[in-house]
Amino acid sequence: MRTRFAPSPNGPLHLGHAYAAIVAHDTARARGGEFILRIEDIDGERSRAEFVEEFFRDLEWLGLEWDGEPVFQSHRLESHAAAGERLKSMGLLYPCICTRAEITAAATAFGPDGPVYPGTCRHRAVDPVNAAWRLDVGKAMDLAGPLEWVDEHAGPQVANPQIFGDVVLLRKDLPASYHLAATLDDATDGITLVTRGMDLFPASHVHRLLQALLGLSVPTWLHHPLLVEADGRKLAKRRGSPSLSDRRRAGEDGRAIAEALREGRLPAGLSLSQGVDHGA
Ligand code: GLU
Secondary structure: OEEEEOOOOOOOOOHHHHHHHHHHHHHHHHOOOEEEEEEOOOOOOOOOHHHHHHHHHHHHHHOOOOOOOOEEHHHHHHHHHHHHHHHHHOOOEEEEOOOHHHHHHHOOOEEOOEEOOOOOOOOOOOOOOOOEEEEOHHHHHHHHOOOEEEEOOOEEEEOOHHHHOOOEEEOOOOOOOHHHHHHHHHHHOOOOEEEEEHHHOOHHHHHHHHHHHHOOOOOEEEEEOEEEOOOOOEOOHHHOOOOHHHHHHOOOOHHHHHHHHHOOOOOOOOEEEOOOOOOO
């Protein structure tokens, strides 16, 4: 088996990331599998190379070794673009020029990522220059037929990507959104078990659909609980939760921190939560 830790270098890692990396690493080691490190750095505006260097040091400090060279998502933009063209040629994408404010004003439903796109551009002529491209999820589901996927904790799931509405697959500024890039890269990396936090459980419905549309291999998923603060929110540096690099520089023992997280001995005020209600 092969799994991965796939952080985005748009901020420093904190204990929640450490927990995610430990789950992926330890699952691979327990099963005699491989643990891959993939840097999800396609968001040029938010990604910073200096965070990547810190990530390497943080993981070493925690005592987590990854297999092979780290993979950089930004080196894969051509294959992302090719998959986007393929979905376009299948007639499954349409250009959209709606602003966030327009979507919020017109939306009548709420999904895992906020207001569900009301389909404004689906049937109108839009200049594709400077447009984002959305998946016509109804059309795509008609083509794919009923789909299932399996989470090792939650069991078999019927794919229900409609909860997101017509998601953006090609951003205005990038050949792929998170959904398309992560799904393609998991297939390219030969990932057989996608380990990540419960906050991304709903996204797997969309990823399962993309796998069916693009003929990609279908992994199993393992969505782990999230480390949260007393108010139930995810840890974030901006709310005062120290980063791993802060702790490392302060001389804390990374291996001891990793051991404590493994054993469920959490720092005061933190707890593990099933996170989002995934509507199962
Ligand atoms: N890059 C994503 C993040 O940092 C995780 C992607 C994934 O595990 O699928 O939240």
